[in-house]
Amino acid sequence: GKLKMFVDELPDMPRVHGFRSVHGVLKPISLQIGMFYTKWKFHKDLPPTPVFAYGTSRRSATVPGPTIEAVYGVDTYVTWRNHLPSSHILPLDLTISPAAPKHGGIPTVVHLHGGIHEPSSDGNADAWFTSGFKETGPKWTKTTMHYENMQQPGNMWYHDHAMGLTRVNLLAGLVGAYILRHDTVEAPLRLPTGKEFDRPLVVFDRSFRKDGSIYMNATGNNPSIHPQWQPEYFGDAIIVNGKAWPRLSVRRRRYRLRIINASNARFFRFFFSNGLDFVVVGSDSAYLSKPVTTKSVLLSPSEIVDVVVDFSESPSRTAVLANDAPYPYPGGDPVNEESGKVMKFIVNDEYEDDTWTMPEKLINYPSADVSNAVLTRYISMYEYVSDTDEPTHLYVNGLPYDAPVTETPISGTTEVWEVINLTEDNHPLHIHLGLFKVVEQTALLAAGLEEFKGCMTRCNDAVKCQISKYARGKKTAVTAHERGWKNVFKMMPGHVTRILVRFSYIHSNASYTFDPTQEPGYVYHCHVSMSFDVLKLVVGITKLVLN
Ligand code: C2O
Structure with missing residues (x-):
């Protein structure tokens, strides 16, 4: 039968602190986090599921x-x-060229998504390693990753990033949250804090077989070429913090929810069944300058929204966090009974005094302006149709992953990136190391578009192909709660999205410098394609090296 919704309590994942206090001074401790094969209960009526899980020990590993x-x-x-x-x-489908250790084992490498740190700690897809570091990939340099935490406070997440295995390693359970706090600037905001009131919600979709194992459609779209590879994954159960449609009893007061979309391909458009508001305080890894109230939030895979929900305003005893984003987004099927529900909040009857307040202002980071940008880059995404392969290949700038570095931005400067999406799909573009502001999205005119596409596939030069002639359609304004600094954004199909990108810390005087020849550099990519395992085969990722 079907799994019952709202029967498991929402877990709070174990917290691991990367520091300890020595005579009142915080000092780093060296963390050891393993990836283990174990079993995890996703639902009380589902047998334990074999998973790959991160943990400080096998027994404490969680999904x-x-x-x-x-x-x-x-x-x-x-x-x-x-x-x-x-x-x-x-x-696994070996025809998509996953990282291939000669002596077997499962290649893994961890990327801290949203982190500003050295390239050798960035989880390059070719810096993989197998069990016991027995074998390592061509870009692997060291065993201990170093995250500087010199950036703005906010939310990040860590996940596997191995070449050609990201899809299956994420589905197997290799994801987790990372919170960076900065007390001096955050405490005066008086937002909800403490384990009870400040909670990460890691949301993804999965399908299960009767025996509890994860179900993944393993018949390829084009089995004669890729016997098993299915680019997108959609599961019918919605999992929050490792439980299918969990529930949480809340008091009539404010809660802070840090919501991470850790799905491979599913977009979520969250809303409350009883009309409760979200007060957005941060997007991806940075605070907004002031809170924005909204009824719904659209999150693509890997986007993060940081919200405060005031349950004292709840008109009913229960509030279901729901989802109405079609899948694939935007042109796919409407959600069904299962994927349309996320979790349930059971609101206590008693009113109580709230110790948290909602500040008028949050954190004001330096703004970016098109007028002080040092240069404009055109980044194009288009499908290249080959008659021997399927589905079509998506290329960024017409280049494959192995192409030499094309972007060498200068630390501390702002650049305009015009991202031209010539595909039919919405691509969440994620830029490692950089932070950006989304300015606007402009539709490409239909008239003559085929000509433009044809020109782009031949020479990939947007100026030569006269982008200005076509980028004149309807403009879509950026939603108020998405105007802060971000590291992922949804590139609408048939649109040019203008973003302002900076490769340095946005708030401190420290700028980000290192040897520009230092390998392995950084990447930017569509996060859905990343989770398709199509790094090598289908999506071209351009490396990025700071000058
Ligand atoms: Cu969240 Cu390069 O990935």
Whole structure:
């Protein structure tokens, strides 16, 4: 039968602190976090599911992994250890060229998504390693990752990033939250704090078989070429903090929810069944300058929204967090009974005094302006149709992953990126290291568009192909709560999205410098394609090196 909704309590994942206090001074501790093969209960009526899970030990490993707590100015050091068995729990398709160790084992590498840190700690897809570091990928340099925590406080997440295996490693359970706090600037905001009132919600979709195992459609779209590879994954159960449609009893007061979309391909458009508001305080890894109240929030895979929900305003005893984003987004099927529900809040009857207040202002970071941008880059996404392969290849700038570095921005400067999406799909573009502001989205005129596409596939020069002639359609304004600094944004199909990108800390005087020849550099990519495992085959990722 079907799994009953709202029967499991929402878990809070174990918290792992990357620091300790020595005579009142916070000092880093070196964390050891393993990846383990274990079993996890996603629902009380579902047999335990074989998973790959992060944890400080096999017994304490969870899906999602522990929430890493970090503090501004105190470095986090993590030695990620692969303790995985020799074979995967999910079907692999070797025709998509995954990282291929000669002596077997499962390649993994961890990326801290949203982190501003050295390239050798960035989880490059080719910096993979197998169990016991027995074998390492061509870009691997060291065992302990160093995260500086010199950036603005906010939310990040860590996830696997291995070449050609991201799809299956994420589905197997290798995801977790990372919170960076900066007390001096955050305490005066008086937002809800403490384990009870300040909660990460890691949301993803999964399908299960009767025996509890994860179900993944393993018949390829084009089985004669890729026997198992299915680019997108959509599950019918919605999982929050490792439980299918959980519930949480709340008091009539404010709660802070840090919502991370850790799905491979599913977009969520969250809303409350009883009309409660979200007060958005942050997007991705940074605070907004002031709170924005909204009834719904659209999150693409890997986007993060940080909201305060005031349950004292709840008109009913229960509030279901629901979802109405079609899948795939935007042109796919409408949600069904299952994927349209996320979790339930059961609101206590008693009114109580709230100790938290909603500030009028949050944190004002330096703004970016088109007028002081040092240059404009055109980033194009288009499908390249080959007659021997399927589905079509998506290329960024017409280049494959192995192409040489094309972007060498200068630390501390602002650049305009015009992202031209010539595909039919919405692509959440994620830029490693950089932070950006979305300015506007402009539709490309239909008249002559085929000509423009044809020109782009031939020479990939937007200026030569006269982008200005076509980028004249309807403009879509950026939603108020998405106007802050972000590291992922939804590139609408058939549109040019103008973003202002900066490659340095946005709030401190420290600028980000290192040897520009230092390998392995950084990448930017569509996060859905990343989770398709199509790095090598279908999506071209351009490396980025700071000058
Ligand atoms: Cu969240 Cu390069 O990925």
